[in-house]
Amino acid sequence: MSQKKQMEEYMKQVEAFVEEVKKSTGLPIVPDQRTGAALWFDQRELSIRYTISVERIRKFFEGLAEGKVYATKCKHCGATYFPPQADCPKCRRGDMEWIEITGEGELLTYTIIYTKPASFAHYPDYTVGIARFPQGVNVLAWVRETDPKKLRVGMKVRLEVVRRQPENYLTYELVPVDEQG
Ligand SMILES: [Zn+2]
Structure with missing residues (x-):
């Protein structure tokens, strides 16, 4: 089916x-x-399927296809943005460069989702976390860990591009760094 x-x-x-x-x-x-x-359970059905232009942040999606996650950095003031922004809200300029988010981030917080919105109801319980990376950006993403008891605030995580199933599209997850390995 x-x-x-x-x-x-x-x-x-x-x-x-x-x-x-x-x-x-x-x-x-x-x-x-x-x-x-x-x-x-709302009695009116609301069906939303939207299209938005991603032309100015196309590089971000091209990066995912190469297994990379990109943020943007304002060439003028140096502020970094994730998800990437095509314009710097601080100095109102569109002069941005792309920087790859690499290395180890620090898990700032996380929460386990048991009660899901309808459009997420088909997933097993999942964990959402926020991690701070050396490039100066915070990344909100699912955390890959089958046993959430092993998670702790402050632990090291890296970013990994994955194909989310069953939809089979590219996205990224936070993956705890194995401190033994
Ligand atoms: Zn700026």
């Missing part, structure tokens, strides 16, 4: 369940399957 079909099947089941609950309680509030937290 295609991923789209799977999502449609899943949403049909959820909708049928919400209808049952609504009949007895009068409200479209259902427990999250995993945590039991109360979830409001």
Whole structure:
């Protein structure tokens, strides 16, 4: 079954369940399957598929295809930006250079996501973190660690380009640096 079909099947089941609950309680509030937290299931369907121009940050996407993650740096004031910005908001100039985010970053904070938005419901529980890299940028990304108990604030992480499944598109993740290796 295609991923789209799977999502449609899943949403049909959820909708049928919400209808049952609504009949007895009068409200479209259902427990999250995993945590039991109360979830409001909106009664209007909102479908969003957007296209935005990425022409001025094209280099960023070309970088992903080469396994690199790029930030931008203002040639005028030296400020660095991630996600990359084509213009510097500080000096309002478009004179930017591309810098690769490399080396070891420091994990500043992280959180494990158990209750997911509908468009992320098909993923297993995942961890989102923010890391500070030597180039002076903070990167928000999923953290690759099957056992979140091993994570700690201040640990070293590196950035790695990955193909997110099942959508099969390029993105990047924070990967803890194996201190033994
Ligand atoms: Zn600037």
